[in-house]
Amino acid sequence: DGGITQSPKYLFRKEGQNVTLSCEQNLNHDAMYWYRQDPGQGLRLIYYSQIVNDFQKGDIAEGYSVSREKKESFPLTVTSAQKNPTAFYLCASSIETSSRPGELFFGEGSRLTVL
Amino acid sequence: KNQVEQSPQSLIILEGKNCTLQCNYTVSPFSNLRWYKQDTGRGPVSLTIMTFSENTKSNGRYTATLDADTKQSSLHITASQLSDSASYICVVSARGAAGNKLTFGGGTRVLVKP
Numbered sequence: 001d002g003g004i005t006q007s008p009k010y011l012f013r014k015e016g017q018n019v020t021l022s023c024e025q026n027l028n029h030d031a032m033y034w035y036r037q038d039p040g041q042g043l044r045l046i047y048y049s050q051i052v053n054d055f056q057k058g059d060i061a062e063g064y065s066v067s068r069e070k071k072e073s074f075p076l077t078v079t080s081a082q083k084n085p086t087a088f089y090l091c092a093s094s095i096e097t098s099s100r101p102g103e104l105f106f107g108e109g110s111r112l113t114v115l
Numbered sequence: 116k117n118q119v120e121q122s123p124q125s126l127i128i129l130e131g132k133n134c135t136l137q138c139n140y141t142v143s144p145f146s147n148l149r150w151y152k153q154d155t156g157r158g159p160v161s162l163t164i165m166t167f168s169e170n171t172k173s174n175g176r177y178t179a180t181l182d183a184d185t186k187q188s189s190l191h192i193t194a195s196q197l198s199d200s201a202s203y204i205c206v207v208s209a210r211g212a213a214g215n216k217l218t219f220g221g222g223t224r225v226l227v228k229p
Contacts, residue, residue: 004158042119042204042219090158102147102208102215106158 002027006091006107013078013085013114021076021110023091030095032074033104036060037088046089049074078112086114117142119207119220127226128195136223138188138205146208146215150179150190153202153222162190162203195227 004025013019025032031050035043045058049068063082068074078085088111092104119140128134140148147166151159163172165181165188172179176199178191192199205220 006158040124040221042221044219045217088156092158102217103149103161103164104159104206104217106160108158109156111156 004091004093004105004107006089006110008110009108011110011112013112015114016080018077018079019112021078021089021091021112023074023076023107024072025074025091025093025105025107026072027093027095027105028071029093029105030071031093032068033092033094034058034064034066034074034076035090035092037090037109043090046076085112087112117207117209117216117218119205119218121203121205121220121223123223124221125224125226127228130195130197130227130229132195134192134195134225136190136192136203136205136225138190138207138220140186140188140205140207140218140220142186142207142209142218144210145183145186146210148179148181148188148208149206150177150188151204151206153204155201159204192225195225197227197229200225200227 007022033048034046044060046064047066049055065077090109091107094104122137149164150162153159163174163179176193181188202222202224204222207218208215
């Protein structure tokens with residue numbers, strides 16, 4: 001089945017450590033996104049990529065980094081520079097069609113906890 | 116500044132009852148509005164999409180309405196089931212030169228009790 005796979009589902013990190021969250025999709029979508037979700041708040045965009053080897057900062061990119069070396073993969077690294085990294089991270093992809101404009105397909109999420 | 120406000124923040128309903136969730140937005144220029152359902156600890160899944168010319172759209176027991184003049188949308192759940200317990204997120208898309216930009220509401224958490 002086509003979809004988006006995020007791993008790990010749960011991750012614990014000590015302060016000062018970098019961690020990388022994996023996101024893989026087999027939907028053949030060009031665009032991929034990383035969002036952060038905190039309780040009671042709307043999803044906030046961290047980074048997005050509309051094509052391989054190109055990505056753009058979102059609204060809260062500080063302390064995060066990404067790469068897009070393959071169409072299927074868009075990993076997110078949470079660096080030690082991110083001051084409050086404990087959150088639920090969602091990866092998404094999209095393809096623009098006339099019948100489903102701007103629909104995001106989400107992964108199952110990764111919950112990062114900093115100890 | 117583009118904003119999406121949802122109300123109530125949470126609600127509890129009895130199984131079999133109906134409920135209505137509200138979404139008010141100040142997003143311009145408007146492209147479309149989506150409602151997503153997010154089960155606890157899972158990723159959101161799209162329920163409906165509304166474009167400027169659409170007033171009502173249904174997906175099973177979910178019915179979304181849009182009033183583009185007042186910039187309000189609602190999601191009505193009919194004959195609620197335990198599986199409807201989830202967060203419902205309103206997402207409004209604004210047209211831009213670089214493509215559509217999404218603004219997410221904070222969500223309404225619905226708990227259906229037997």
